[in-house]
Amino acid sequence: MRPLTEDETRLVLEKLAHFMGKNIKLLIERTDEEHCFRLHNDRVYYMPVRLMLAALTVSRDRLASAGVCVGKFTHSKKFRVQVTFLDYLANYAQCKVWVKGSSEMSFLYGNHVLKTGLSRITEGTGKNQAVMVLNERDVPLGFGVTARSALDCAVALPHDIVVLNQADIGSYLRDEAHHPAAAL
Structure with missing residues (x-):
């Protein structure tokens, strides 16, 4: 586990700033x-300094993780936020989208949010804006990118896509179904 370089820090903070x-x-x-x-095995972790100091006593090959996984760097050195950081994103996100109960499961199965499933959207949200997707009880379900601005949503057709799904809490279960040996 090591501190992030300047370039790595810039990539992480730019992605989170979206x-x-x-x-x-x-x-x-x-x-x-x-x-x-901190970076460990191409994954970025967010943790209290006291936990980081405790994790330094564990050898690299024995350390699985420490703190909350923010995301990972791909082979092409791009940074991707993971669903494990969802609670922090939901607390500090500027733009949010709430889905109706009838569309909640559809989103959790990896589908996009349609106009019919949209309950409300943060005022002033623009097109191609990174947003948090929550249910009507304010439970974070995932995140995505808006396909339409908040103003365009008012005049959109019922089956138009409003939010493109990037990650949701159901993705973990879908991944486990495809790779059951990875859990061992």
Whole structure:
């Protein structure tokens, strides 16, 4: 486990800024306890400094993870946010989309959010904006990118796509069904 380089930090913070905007300061400059980002096996983890210091006593080959996985770097060195960081994204996200109960399962099966499944959307959300997807009880379900702005949603047809699904909490179960040996 090592600190991120300047380029890696820039990529991570740029990706998180798509969701959080200026709220990313609240994630970095916490008042309760100092937190940090660390890289281990191409995965970026977010953790309290005291946990990071404790994890340093474990050898690299024996350390599975520490803290919350923010995302991972691909082979082409792009950064992808993972669903494991969903709670933090939901707390600090600027733009949110709420889906109706009838469309909740559809989204969790990996489908996009249609206009018929849209309950409400944050005012001022633009097209191609990274958004958090929540159910009507404010439980985070995943995240995606808007296919239409909030204004366009008002005049959209019932079966038009409003949010493109990037990740959802059902993806873990779908991945386990395809790769059951990976769980061992």
